[in-house]
Amino acid sequence: MRLVVGLLVGLSVGLAACDFTRQDGVPVVGDDADNGPKRLQVVDDALADFSGTAVDLVATPWGTLEPAAFVVGGLHARSFNGANAADNDTFEDIVAKSTMPLGEGYAQLPANWMNGRPRGLNLPANSDNWTLIYDGEVLLPMGSLELQVDADDRAVVQVALDGKTFGERLFAHNTTQKIAITVPRPDWYPIRAAIAEQGGNARMVLSFVAAGSTTELGPERLRARVTDAKGLVAFAYRGQGFNEVAGETAVPSFEGNFGAGAPPYDLDTGIDNFSVRYTGQVRIDTDGDYTFTVDKGPDPTDGYRLFFDGELVVAHWASTADIATGKVHAAPGWHDLVVDYSDNLGNAQLSVAMSGPGVSGPIASERLRPAVVRGLTAARFETAPVVINDNTTTVVPITPASLPQGARVDWADYYLSISNHPLTNFALELRDCLAPQQLSLATPLQPGSFYYSADARCRDKAAAPQQPWAFRLIDSAVGNLPNTGPANALNYGMAMAYHGGPRTPFATVARYTSPPHPTPGASRLAKISVAATLGLATMSISVRTGADVAALEAAAWTPVENDAELELAGGALMQYRLALNDDGWAYPVIDRVTIDYVVP
Secondary structure, eight states: OEEEEESOOOOOSOOTTSOOOOBTTBOOTTSOOOOSOEEEEEEEOSTTTOOSEEESEEEOTTSOEEEOBEEESSEEEEEEESOOOOTTOOHHHHHHHOOSEEEEEEEEOOOEEETSOOSSSOOOTTOOEEEEEEEEEEEEOSEEEEEEEEEEEEEEEEEOTTSSSOOOOEEEEEEEEEEEEEESSSEEEEEEEEEEEESSOEEEEEEEEETTEEEEOOGGGEEEEOTTOOSEEEEEEETTTTOEEEEEEEESSSOEEEETSOOSSSOSOOSSSEEEEEEEEEEEOSSEEEEEEEEOOSOTTOEEEEEETTEEEEEEETTEEEESEEEEEEOSEEEEEEEEEEEOSSOEEEEEEEEETTEEEEOOGGGEEOOOOSOEEEEEEEOSOEEOOTTSEEEEEOOOSSOOTTOEEEEEEEEEEEESOOOTTEEEEEESSSSOEEEOOSSOSBTTEEEEEEEOTTTTSBSSOSSOOEEEEEEOSSSOSOSSSOOEEEEEEEEEEEEOSSOOSBOSEEEEEOOOEEOTTOSEEEEEEEEEEOTTOEEEEEEEEESSHHHHHHSOOEEEOTTOOOOEEOOSEEEEEEEEEOOSSOOOEEEEEEEEEEEO
16 A cells, blocks of 8 residues: 655644655655645555455455456366275365375366266276365355265265355265255355265265255356466367367376377377367566467477467467467466367377566466466367259358357367369358358368368357358359269368356456555545456445544445545545456456545
């Protein structure tokens, strides 16, 4: 907190502990000046200033308030070798016994795996001797209800209904068990759980029972807080163009040398012809220029792309011009980073480096966090042929699969094969969010196979427009089809990178209450100004004043408008409160809060 003097005249109030500064030639406290009212200003714009009470808002080292980050759709899970639980063990006992880590992942759902296992946690395929430890938050309704676990073999669950202290231990061993809890309000609450599997089927299904009805804890009720987490989320696919989903997992960084095998993520990619999309955010500490490079090893048929804040800056990718290094200018804070990697045959490896003020070399895990803002992917790959008719237009739909409501385009890759048809008198158009665009048929990926990558012309447009995405194959001459066999479009589809929908990376509701700020001798509060980048978020501001701490805490909050002149009675102390609301995809940043008050 800084105290700035404006319209200053002689002041006898003792404020020696505050930082007064000269502005625009106005004298500092102690200088000679005419008598009259004085307008003083308190400024919060540093980490130490934002020391109040925050709910899903975080004070950053670069002196801002920013929303907490999450991976929604499940819990954070870590896997360990061995069935590390006994009937009387506490959660802490199980953690202490779990010393042989195997892997970890986000968006992990406790479930009935039967004779299988959860994927993406690096568990051995045929193992029946493992432990999972979960942490995260659960969304519960208000009131009296029962927390329930159905387990095979042993499971422990606990919830912190006060937000920090984990309550009664819910334990089950090859059975279903419940405990009664009273939830003070509908909200997210910390949850932790563990399951130890030792032979046969594996199961841990979590639910709650209220008014006789059982509700399973599905993806909409589970999330993991990743504001201070390290690493990335990796989404894996079969095919070099994100053709078929193979699962997701947590990884510490981009670094990996997989040799001739598949990435060691316990995902169903196969050993060749796969792609991985690494997503998260990178922390920039100092304003300046940063250069990114990607090393994929010696195999020229493998590919990579790097997107920084949604812009393609490095590439060696089919149908994309090579960009060996990419330079960006970045301010301090978190920035979105997506790296795509595709493997064709043989060895697979990847390394991503960043150089700039204070940093050089491979990007360390400590500089990354798994907040997935860009790079969610909806892919659809069809092999069923569509007959191309002579001297007409054939429409091939390529609407991506499983797009959530509210999804917005980041970029898209399109692919198509044309068989048994000469390309003379033939045109290919893409119908997307805008007017149809003509696509080149001059440089196929393979004979008869075409790939169009990182098309960003629909950026931020609705991912499910009124006119569905489609290829239009235009044959403009009679009789140019082959003499035998039909002409077909096949192996076509789209991999759309998008944001929006239920997998929100940030808090949808966030609040901050400042500590009491001294405003000695204040006759009134004159203005509160909040400098912020809100995007689509909305912000409300309220203030209160008091003669002392007790009076301040007893005072009612008064809503005020940002940057408007106020006529509120002052006091020796003042306090402000901020509330932010958005859809979970905005990233509102509060840079500075200034409070003007008047001393007679």
